[in-house]
Each structure stands twice: as structure tokens, then as C-alpha cells.
Amino acid sequence: MEAFSPVCHKAASASLTDEALLRKLNSTGRPVILSTGMSTLAEICHAVSLIEPSRLLIAHSTSSYLCAPDELNLQMIDTLRREFDVPIGYSGHEVGLQTTVAAVALGASFIERHITLDRALWGSDQAASVEPQGFIRLVRDIRIVEKAMGDGIKRVYDSEVPVRNKLRRKPNAWA
DSSP states (O other): OGGGOOSOEEEOGGGTTOHHHHHHHHHTTSOEEEEOTTOOHHHHHHHHHTSOGGGEEEEEEOOOSSOOGGGTOTTHHHHHHHHOSSOEEEEEOSSSSHHHHHHHHTTOSOEEEOBOSOTTSSSTTSTTSBOHHHHHHHHHHHHHHHHHHOOSOOOOOGGGHHHHHHHOSSOOSOO
8 A cells, every 4th residue: 555655544443453454554654544343442442552643543433334323322432532632533334414414513523434426336335325416415514514613602793783782671781
């Protein structure tokens, strides 16, 4: 793979326990995305210990195709963020786009979804993949959610002032 000068390497969930592979990927000096499907937290911790933290990205994942919503465990994104001081993303294998957008709202800093030209094609992951128009919608919806997340600072927006002036029974005496 190094002959192709990739931007980064990805260790698939199936390879999370392949210590020799993880050490080799780490030795390239390139960023490594570590997918966590089929893994315990202890296995993830060991794999993480083999990769330079400044180049590590972790992708929360459940390795079921098609993954049922109740097995996505999106709260794990926050668990991984608290456990490891590296970017945490989401690799989804579910039908639909809603839960991937929810992963962004829960703090995923990157997303992986499989792309296909036709979900009806043969293959174990085709039905869980996203077609081109779905991918366009996914990116659009993620960008909307990113804007909607805001900065956590409460303020009165300019668009609220006329409504406030009209509907408030008493002016704000506490300001």
C-alpha cells in the first residue's frame, strides 16, 4: 500500500487484534483509522497502545450488515471520546441516513459509510451502503446538523427580538 502514498491507513474491525499489522501501519508515519466493530473495550485499548496517538483516529462501529438500530450503540462515541484523546468517528452499516447524522450530533468528527451504485447489487454490504443521491443528502444533512449544534452560548438572536418585543408581557428588568 505504501507504494501508492495513501493519505492514511485504515485498520478494519477484523484486523483490530492483528498486532503485527497495527505495528506495521504505525511504522509508516501516516495517520491510522482504527475501526472498532466486534471488539471489546480491552481489545480497543490494546490496539490503541500500538499506534502513535498523534496519528490515531478511532471509528466506532458495529460489524453487522445490516445493523439494527438498537445495536448501533451511538453513545459509545462519547465513551471513546472520554477514554481516548484522539478524533472519534463513526463507521455505519445500517439502512438509512438518520443514525449517521445522529452520530455527528453526538460528536463524531468523521464518518465512514460504504458507497454503492445500487443497493440491490450482490454483496454482503450492498444493502447497508449509500447510493450517490443518498450520499449527497447525507452530506447536506450533516452540514445542517453541524450548524444547528451551535456553540453552547445562550444568546438572543436578532431574529428573536421582534418576537420578544411583541410577546413579552414585561420588559426584561434583570438585564
